[in-house]
Amino acid sequence: MKKFLVLMLALAMMLSLFTAASAQDDKWYLGIMVHGLENEFWAQEANGAILFAESKENVEYQVMVTDGDDNKENQAIRDFIAKHGQRAFFITDVASTANSVNFAEICEEAGVYFTMLWQHAEGLEPKDFKHFVAHMSPDDFVSGYNTAKYLFDLIGGKGKVCALYGVQGEDSAANRYAGFQAALKDYPEIEMVDMQVASWSQDQAMNFTQTWLAAHDDIAAIWAANDTMGLGAIEALKLEGKNGKVFVNGVDGIAAAFDSVAAGDMASTVANNGYLLMGYGAAYAYEAAVNGKTFDRPVIKTNAPLITAENVAEYKAMFIDGQPEYNFNDLAFPVLSDYESFEELKNK
Amino acid sequence: MQFISGIGDELHIENTLPHQLRRSILTKQEDIWMELFRKRNRSSQTIAEEFVQKVENEARSNLIRVYAPITLLVGMTIFFSIYDSHFFSLKNILNILQQMAVPLILATGLSFVLLIGRIDLSVEGVMGFVGSFMALLILNDRNANDFGFWGVLIPIAIGIFYGLITGILHVKLRIASFIITFATGTIIKGIAILLYDSRAARVQEQWMTDWSMMSFLGIPLITWIAVAFFLVCSIILNYTAFGRAVYAIGDNEAAARASGINVERVTVKAFVISSTAAALAGFVALIRLKFGQASLGDDQMFPCITALVIGGASLSGGRGGTLQTIVGILIYMELLNFLTIIGVDANYKKALQGIIIIVAVALTLSRGRKTIAK
Numbered sequence: 001m002k003k004f005l006v007l008m009l010a011l012a013m014m015l016s017l018f019t020a021a022s023a024q025d026d027k028w029y030l031g032i033m034v035h036g037l038e039n040e041f042w043a044q045e046a047n048g049a050i051l052f053a054e055s056k057e058n059v060e061y062q063v064m065v066t067d068g069d070d071n072k073e074n075q076a077i078r079d080f081i082a083k084h085g086q087r088a089f090f091i092t093d094v095a096s097t098a099n100s101v102n103f104a105e106i107c108e109e110a111g112v113y114f115t116m117l118w119q120h121a122e123g124l125e126p127k128d129f130k131h132f133v134a135h136m137s138p139d140d141f142v143s144g145y146n147t148a149k150y151l152f153d154l155i156g157g158k159g160k161v162c163a164l165y166g167v168q169g170e171d172s173a174a175n176r177y178a179g180f181q182a183a184l185k186d187y188p189e190i191e192m193v194d195m196q197v198a199s200w201s202q203d204q205a206m207n208f209t210q211t212w213l214a215a216h217d218d219i220a221a222i223w224a225a226n227d228t229m230g231l232g233a234i235e236a237l238k239l240e241g242k243n244g245k246v247f248v249n250g251v252d253g254i255a256a257a258f259d260s261v262a263a264g265d266m267a268s269t270v271a272n273n274g275y276l277l278m279g280y281g282a283a284y285a286y287e288a289a290v291n292g293k294t295f296d297r298p299v300i301k302t303n304a305p306l307i308t309a310e311n312v313a314e315y316k317a318m319f320i321d322g323q324p325e326y327n328f329n330d331l332a333f334p335v336l337s338d339y340e341s342f343e344e345l346k347n348k
Numbered sequence: 349m350q351f352i353s354g355i356g357d358e359l360h361i362e363n364t365l366p367h368q369l370r371r372s373i374l375t376k377q378e379d380i381w382m383e384l385f386r387k388r389n390r391s392s393q394t395i396a397e398e399f400v401q402k403v404e405n406e407a408r409s410n411l412i413r414v415y416a417p418i419t420l421l422v423g424m425t426i427f428f429s430i431y432d433s434h435f436f437s438l439k440n441i442l443n444i445l446q447q448m449a450v451p452l453i454l455a456t457g458l459s460f461v462l463l464i465g466r467i468d469l470s471v472e473g474v475m476g477f478v479g480s481f482m483a484l485l486i487l488n489d490r491n492a493n494d495f496g497f498w499g500v501l502i503p504i505a506i507g508i509f510y511g512l513i514t515g516i517l518h519v520k521l522r523i524a525s526f527i528i529t530f531a532t533g534t535i536i537k538g539i540a541i542l543l544y545d546s547r548a549a550r551v552q553e554q555w556m557t558d559w560s561m562m563s564f565l566g567i568p569l570i571t572w573i574a575v576a577f578f579l580v581c582s583i584i585l586n587y588t589a590f591g592r593a594v595y596a597i598g599d600n601e602a603a604a605r606a607s608g609i610n611v612e613r614v615t616v617k618a619f620v621i622s623s624t625a626a627a628l629a630g631f632v633a634l635i636r637l638k639f640g641q642a643s644l645g646d647d648q649m650f651p652c653i654t655a656l657v658i659g660g661a662s663l664s665g666g667r668g669g670t671l672q673t674i675v676g677i678l679i680y681m682e683l684l685n686f687l688t689i690i691g692v693d694a695n696y697k698k699a700l701q702g703i704i705i706i707v708a709v710a711l712t713l714s715r716g717r718k719t720i721a722k
Contacts, residue, residue: 038476038541038642040548165694197694201647202637207447211688214439215432228641235637239561256550256639259489 028290029084030061030282031077033092035068039228040254042093044274044319045117049091051275052282052328059286070099074106081110089289090114091282097121097171104129113289115281119171125341126298133288134295135342136281136334138304140172140251143270144179144225146306147249149186150268151221154247158189159220162212164198164205164233166225173200176225176251193219198229205232213240221247227257227269234265253307255320261312268308271315275324276334277302283328297338299345304336417659417675420711424679428686435689445567448681449574450629450636452674455652456581457625459673460618462656463585463598465665466525468619470514470533471626475645477540478507478630483549483640486556490549504627510536511623515616529619540642551638560635570632577628581621582670594618598665655680658708679708 032049034042046063053061062080066073073095081088089112094100097119107114108129118137126132151161163180166173177195184192193216198204205224212219213236222237224230230250237243243265250257253271260266280302287293307315318324327333339345380402429436454471461468484490485499493499514532518525562569585591593614596604605611626645633644653663659676661668683704687697 036541038537038548043545043547168694194688194691195694196688197697199647201643202639202641203633203644203648206637207443207684208688210443210447211440211685214437214443215434215689215691231639232637235560238557255489255547259550 025087026058027087028056028059028286029080029088030059030286031080031088031090031092032061032063032278032282033066033073033076033090033094034063035093035095036065037063040256041227041252041272041274044254045093045278046274047323048275048277048279049282051323051326052279052286055328056286066095068095070095070102073099074102077103077106081106081112086111087289088112089282089285091117091278091285093117093278094119097169100124104132107131113285115285117277117281120342125343127341131288132298134281134284134298134300136277136284136300136302137172138270138272138277139301139336140175141179141182142301143251143272143304144176145183146179147251147268147270148180148183148223150306150308151223151247151249152183152187152190154267155190155220157187160191160193160216160218161221161223162193162209162216162219163195164208164222164224164229165195166197166229167199168197173225180223180225198224198232200226200228202228202232202235205229206236209233209236210239213237213242219246221267224248224250226250227252227254230266230269231256231260234260238265253315253319255316258307258312258316258320261307261309262316264309268306270304271307271319272304273302273319273324275319276326279326279328280331280334283331287331297340299339299342300335301337301339301345302334414660414671416711417672417679420708421675421679421682424682428682432686432689435686440685440689442563442566442568444681444685445571446636447685448677449568449570450633450648451652451655451681452571452574452677453577453625453629453632454648455656455673455677456578456670457622457629458649458652459656459661459668459670460581460585460594460621461525462653462661462663463594463665463668464615464618465598465601465663466518466615466618467529467653467663468514468622469526469529469649470510470536471622471629472645472647472649473533473535473537473540474507474510474623474626475630475633475648476642477510477536478503478627479634479637479644480540480544480548480640480642481506482631482634483551483638484544486551487553488549488551488640490544490547496553500631504631507627507630508620508624511620511626512616514623515619518619519612519615537642544640544642548639548641551634551640556635556638560638570635573628573632577625578670578674581625584621585670590614590617595666598667600666651680652677654705658705683708 030049030053032046034046037043037046050061053059064076066076077090090107092103092114094103094116098121100116100120101124103114103116104124108131111131113131113133115133116135120135126135163177165177184190194212196208198208209222209232222233224233227250230248233248234243237246237248247267248265249267250269251272253269253273257266257269261269284295305315380399383402434440458468458471481503482500485493485495485502487494510532514529517523517532518528521528559569564572585594593604593609596609597611597614601611630644634640637644655676656668656673657663657676658679659672661672661676687700692700
């Protein structure tokens, strides 16, 4: 009986291998790599890519979660490539800065096209790899700068400020904070009292804010590197009735942040627009894989609008209550600015 | 019955005893006998008198182990208060009390599991599930649900039941607690994410907002909830047969089994208590944050385990208890809070935390330890 079952199992496996090998040759397979789905922004990204895939008849997609783990991501893409060969293409919010190199090398070797978002290792250039179609991200530095500037203007250009940092080692955390620091330089009468690493966590941000309020009097504003941390700071302020009086910002543009801006608790956020990033990112990779298009200026900074009380209603209707309608054939749409290489971006 | 015979330089253990029991008796007695043999040439006491003295010494060093953490806690508090006056301010104390609600609940539940020498990695997942599912059931901004009381009770009940499943899987399949709880924790967190379909719900219940700000006698309500849970568990641990059984299993599982304790049942019950704690912690965390993300419980477990060990618990079981739990939690929370108050550079903070934990644990270990704890 046992031997019979084993034989049947082996036969079934072989059969499935054959069917996989003789897959239809007119389909293209999109691998969507995100850090996770519990975070609304990452989920937005995945949905954006799915929007694109559904707009094309010959694209099938698979969403894969990496948990920020390099090995998990690499194994997932290897498996995906093994399954679909050169008909696979990727859009990735890459697991880490270091893994951006591994990702590029694995795909280049396999002859698979991909677009990468957000992080990239120092020295990694899309032009060095034939299959590295483009690198897209909002300009984190600009996001950090704009939100900080808006906060500083709100408190009249002087006062005490505290900062909540993201996860140490992540590009977006470092770049947004660099933007904040650049804004600090422009406002000599603003004093940064303390900075704490809240690691994108609402709970930690709340604890730090509570402690700050006890340790320092008259804090005027709290700068947070993302929405979740901003929301945590606001909860702490609510316990003392200071929400709306002490100004807080966020970055990412999740639904809860939009509501918070509308309620007057959060001063501003940045709609990073995950839909746009992955939707168009996938479109770029598709053009390269299917139509052989190459992009001369593959380093792309996307448009990430600053959301404040003035425009929150408009953007909420667009991003949250509905899903944005994008014309994925218009590849110039997401581009705020583009560059030939990261070198050029650095030297500008 | 005479199991151990032979004074002098040889030890004979009766071969009729089960192997594990033999070994554990051997290891324990070996320690004592070795000590005696070493001392024998230096004193003129009889073996029996030396044995009695040895047992008394052990009891005394146990006392040090129990009271060293408290001494450390008091010392720390005094030092921090002098160093920075903001530390002992009313506002800061209230903050610490509020922030320790969730860790206290988790640590209390985990102490049961730790006492029997197991670990429960599923608490983070259960916390996240209970918090996010509850947020979806009570008045929120994602859907039209308004289940009120049932919206609170059902997720907690599921969380408690989940501990039963975990415990049974661990006991029946005989898979190490480390692995099985990691697996079940991942599963339930995944279910939580599926349930809110990547967009977490924001709670809009007025009573939840009120509860997060309410306090009796100056102490926040959520801290009272935590303390109440802690007291109930203390009674269970110290005054019931189940509690005694937990200690017995942790001390020597084979001996406990031999003396008629149903180890499987006690183990499952311990996991149920742990997941009850996790469910309650998820509820309290939701009161605080009012945002039902599945990551509600992330990074909560290891600090609790650290706090328990600082307080005197042992990862291999048998040592620990209610006093250890609360002292450990207080030490840990005060330390974190102090580092933030004095504004330690974020880059050095993690390293500093680690160093201080090593120091704190080393200070509270019992002297006369002969083996390295696993």
